[in-house]
Amino acid sequence: MLVSALLLSLPAQAEVLVLKTQSFIVKIDVRCAEGNVTCEYVLYTGTSRRTGKSISVKGHTMHSKCADGVTPCRFQGYTFDNGKINYTVYEDGGLVVMNGDKTLANEKGVWK
Numbered sequence: 001m002l003v004s005a006l007l008l009s010l011p012a013q014a015e016v017l018v019l020k021t022q023s024f025i026v027k028i029d030v031r032c033a034e035g036n037v038t039c040e041y042v043l044y045t046g047t048s049r050r051t052g053k054s055i056s057v058k059g060h061t062m063h064s065k066c067a068d069g070v071t072p073c074r075f076q077g078y079t080f081d082n083g084k085i086n087y088t089v090y091e092d093g094g095l096v097v098m099n100g101d102k103t104l105a106n107e108k109g110v111w112k
Contacts, residue, residue, distance in 0.1 A: 029043040
């Protein structure tokens with residue numbers, strides 16, 4: 001019953017993107033209506049090609065700011081935080097995983 005209520009409260013699935021890098025397969029599930037400039041409900045599921053292990057994290061879109069310094073302008077990608085670990089997926093297929101100032105992964109992939 002609780003699971004059903006949770007699923008009903010989630011935004012409808014709008015778009016799932018797949019990024020393949022040398023070490024990971026990343027699924028980006030954008031759960032905002034088409035036409036929204038920004039989205040605060042994006043799911044990251046990253047799977048290691050080596051081990052098959054996966055992690056899922058909630059995040060949001062990233063944009064540069066317009067001239068007014070407030071309004072979001074150009075889309076840059078997505079960012080996800082899991083404790084001290086940050087996952088950033090760029091529009092150009094870049095994947096950067098950081099633990100504070102330490103780079104854990106920095107790979108370029110292809111959107112499928």
